[in-house]
Amino acid sequence: MYKAMVIRLFPLKVQVGLLWQNAGTARWVWNWGLQVQRDSYAESKRLLSVYELKRKFTELRNSEGFKWLKEVSRQVEANALIDLNMAYRNFLRRLKAGKTGGMPKFKAKGKCTPSFCTRSGKVKADEHNRIYLEKIGWVRFKAKCNLEGLKFYNARVKFECGRWLLKCAVEVQPEKPGMTLRSVNMGIDVGVKSLAVVSCGGRKRVFRNINRNHRMKRLTRQLKHHQRILSRKEKGSENYLKEKYRVQDIYGRIRRKRHEYVRQTAREIVSMRPQAIVMEDLNIQGMMKNSHIARAVAEQNLHLLRRLIELKASEAGIRVVFAGRFFPSSKKCSGCGHVRKELKLSERIFRCPECGKVIDRDFNAALNLERLAE
Numbered sequence: 008m009y010k011a012m013v014i015r016l017f018p019l020k021v022q023v024g025l026l027w028q029n030a031g032t033a034r035w036v037w038n039w040g041l042q043v044q045r046d047s048y049a050e051s052k053r054l055l056s057v058y059e060l061k062r063k064f065t066e067l068r069n070s071e072g073f074k075w076l077k078e079v080s081r082q083v084e085a086n087a088l089i090d091l092n093m094a095y096r097n098f099l100r101r102l103k104a105g106k107t108g109g110m111p112k113f114k115a116k117g118k119c120t121p122s123f124c125t126r127s128g129k130v131k132a133d134e135h136n137r138i139y140l141e142k143i144g145w146v147r148f149k150a151k152c153n154l155e156g157l158k159f160y161n162a163r164v165k166f167e168c169g170r171w172l173l174k175c176a177v178e179v180q181p182e183k184p185g186m187t188l189r190s191v192n193m194g195i196d197v198g199v200k201s202l203a204v205v206s207c208g209g210r211k212r213v214f215r216n217i218n219r220n221h222r223m224k225r226l227t228r229q230l231k232h233h234q235r236i237l238s239r240k241e242k243g244s245e246n247y248l249k250e251k252y253r254v255q256d257i258y259g260r261i262r263r264k265r266h267e268y269v270r271q272t273a274r275e276i277v278s279m280r281p282q283a284i285v286m287e288d289l290n291i292q293g294m295m296k297n298s299h300i301a302r303a304v305a306e307q308n309l310h311l312l313r314r315l316i317e318l319k320a321s322e323a324g325i326r327v328v329f330a331g332r333f334f335p336s337s338k339k340c341s342g343c344g345h346v347r348k349e350l351k352l353s354e355r356i357f358r359c360p361e362c363g364k365v366i367d368r369d370f371n372a373a374l375n376l377e378r379l380a381e
């Protein structure tokens with residue numbers, strides 16, 4: 008089983024210079040290859056294959072005046088051309104499908120994520136929390152698990168939100184499912200006010216919306232503040248870049264917090280060990296069209312939550328059921344089954360006109376969903 012991994016690197020000052028050199032060269036090679044392809048297409052209406060492109064590049068690399076290309080690993084440069092080839096293939100596939108856009112573009116300094124693809128076969132970690140990258144050397148890193156002795160695949164170094172990251176895949180042993188499930192069902196109502204309201208065997212559990220807590224609000228305020236400063240800086244200047252990386256850093260902190268919270272929620276939901284989980288077949292794209300809640304939906308990562316629950320549940324042997332898009336989970340009374348004709352989004356309390364039941368709106372929906380599993 009392969010697992011995607013993000014490893015934070017803590018390079019020395021010298022190594023930072025080398026990382027920038029690698030990223031810069033990869034960008035230069037991409038742009039060079041793009042120009043060659045555009046010329047080729049203008050001349051003969053055909054694109055070069057990746058082999059032809061590589062051969063042309065090797066000629067250039069060996070020629071006088073381009074000695075600096077040899078300071079970076081050949082693999083980094085070849086991978087930039089492979090990336091370009093992939094970008095063209097995706098673009099052509101889109102064209103065939105009648106879609107527009109996606110044409111490979113020149114990468115401008117400061118406008119793209121600095122990144123390069125290193126030689127995965129040479130990447131290795133030692134027992135001193137250092138990782139080896141070709142032509143860069145041993146770099147200190149921080150990761151959540153022991154990497155020593157692992158094989159790395161598709162290793163890519165990126166500079167994101169002010170940090171150097173190594174993104175790669177590693178091969179791991181699949182965990183053995185050792186969970187015994189309880190004979191209860193679970194309904195999950197995901198939403199905007201709370202991230203998820205869960206009914207597990209009729210018991211309520213609420214996962215709050217993390218974006219509404221004090222810390223996140225403070226970070227969001229900081230982000231806005233620095234975005235304003237950034238907008239006043241002269242584009243392309245040294246100070247502009249500095250401020251831009253600061254904005255990216257804050258944004259990254261917010262994003263990581265949100266993602267971690269969603270992961271933790273999915274973990275906790277599955278650890279309640281129900282035999283079946285029912286969720287709404289959310290029309291997230293439809294919800295995104297409603298500008299009032301689109302932002303909240305995007306910020307909550309509802310897509311990710313749903314995917315993670317589905318994934319973790321199936322790993323644990325839990326059955327996952329999706330309620331149809333037209334199942335009235337919110338409008339139905341969980342007490343008597345009466346379906347109300349109208350329910351405004353602002354009505355946080357569900358009141359049943361038939362049996363008089365008064366219940367929290369989201370918990371009512373979760374209860375209805377839970378019963379669908381039977």
Ligand SMILES: [Zn+2]
Nearest residue numbers: 340343359362
């Ligand atoms: Zn009722």
